[in-house]
Amino acid sequence: MRKILMAAATGLVALATLPAAAAQTINVGICVSWPGYGMLKLAQEKGLIEDYDLNFTIFEDPLGGHAALAAGQIDAYGCTIDYVPLVVERGTDVVNVAFMNPSYGVDHVILAPDTAPADLKGRKVSAPQAYIGQLLMGLYLDREGVPVDDVTWVNLNADEAVGPMLSGDLSAAYMYEPWISKVLQALPGAKSVIDTSDPKVLETGIFNDGLYMNTKFIADKREAALAVLKARWDGLGYWNQNTEEANQMLADFFQWPVEDVQFVVGTNGKSFDGGIYMFDFDESARMCGVLEGEPPFGIENGAMPRVISDINKWWIKLGLMKTEIDASKGIDCSLMGDLVKSGYRQTLKAH
Template sequence: MMKMMGPALAAGAAALSIATGAAAKEQINVGLCVSWPGYAMLELAQQKGLAEGYEINSVIFDDPLGGQAALAAGQIDIYECTGDYTPLAIDRGTGVVTVAFANPSYGVDHVILAPGMDASTMKGSRIGAPQAYIGQLLMGVWMDSENIPLDDVTWVNLLADEAVGPMLSGDLAAAYLYEPWITRVMENLPGASSGGNTGEDWMLETGIFTDVIYMNGDFINNHRGAALDLLKARFDAVGWWHDNTAEGNQLMSDFLQWPVADIESVIGSNGKFLKGGIYMYDFDESARVCGALEGDPPFGLENGSITTVIKTINDYWVRFGLMTEVHDPAAGVDCTLMADLVDQGYRQAIEANE
């Protein structure tokens, strides 16, 4: 019996050693507010070993506000989502901050109009858009451009996938949609049209239709080294994806359970952007939006314009009745992590592959 136990104890000790080594990795909980390729870079970092010493646990919420609540509660440390929540985080004192801009929408987000609908026939209609999210913001900006008062319509709180059925059944006059839902509606609803999209120059120049990287403020304060490492790993993953785009898109497909064609319909295949999809900021571009690196960001934005963009969003939320006042946007921003990486000499500038 003792002879039999010897190897067993040795095997147990080896297993314990392995387990202890695995446990030594610091777990970082990362949230994706919806299943979306642009939010998957830290998952690529995990799979390709770009965050050495960390175990990244990625959670897909498919509930943007629920993910924000989890971030504020410290259940997740990092959250990738649209930047429109930043003013609300300030207003509610959640301690959540935006640390960097990740990628602007480059035409993937549309206002889709039902057959026969245009600005002149919109009054009194039902409009589908998710409240306190990019869809409501885009719909409001588009309505402003068409001189349609925001209270002339009935707002229905629907995510893009939830709006497909009501659009096809004729229950909505317009809806906020993105791919692949745009194609599904357009192919099955003859006469439907796009009223506007985020790839138009004037929309890009606002800077407000962008995905951002949020972090829990306590995570930054108590684990600043990890916050810096993970932010760098996220941009390292962007660079890896640029150099290995086909493999990266396949990994995203496996992780998100999307067909590769749908991944490419959003993020493209050139390692940088898809016109009609999204545009991935490299580190240098994002650092310039933060004002942490000299030079101008893309799309006519000014250096350090992150706070201007957030104030513009705040103005819209006041008009929508979601907020009652305009706050100092700097209260919802922490660009010091980007600045630290700049000071450490980190740089990244990538162009689309041919």
């Protein structure tokens, strides 16, 4: 009996020393360093996603990140939704599974001094091509009755446009902070003429960040895909309840001053006027059309296909695409729907 007990004890010791099963790795891409894309990192840091190890890559190159996602090198990807029509046109293994947050005033068009909208015909305007800046510039020109083909487009990001604006080479430019303040301070008479906090702009729904996933990842590892999606909103919930700590964690992750993080996501756990507005899970599910009720900003329930279709029409108008696509092919709301059916809910308020 003694030998049996000793053997059993030895077996228990052996079992205790076996290595734990390795967590499944999920590769997560972030298109640019931007605090709104950091909620999955918060979820990982606070142990809100079990059984999975999230491996993050910050691309600083949205198109490079999209290529990696299409190739299956990453499984999930946070970026702006303006690329969805191109995903459909190119037939890549990619879908957008959720809208995460709209721009809430962070994106502007700056008009040069002594320039009226009618003066823009034949002049240079700048915006990064195939990006939300070009959409915002297009909306502004359209609102002012200036045909988009009547201006000379210059493909510049906000930081690259500062010098040409100050030298007078540009008549209008897409910008965000801190470049807006730099131009307005150095160029008396320059002014912001449209931004994404405009109710009519918010109502379009097109200036959003979204979460993309590789379709093979969803098909082959659906449980993991659902875990990632839930963790994104669990991370957001942690940020809502622990905003000061979470903002510092975002600052550490993206290597930003915490003050700059606060000027994007704010300090109230919901939004920042001049930054971004965070959709809670219920708001995003309503954008998908898998939960009853209306999203904010006058957007209709189930708006995602309409929003993507509108972006597609703008890309055609701006000469980046030639044909209208079936927007539903770039969207998969079934994961959000599964979370709703499971009883998952989240309504977050500013504090």
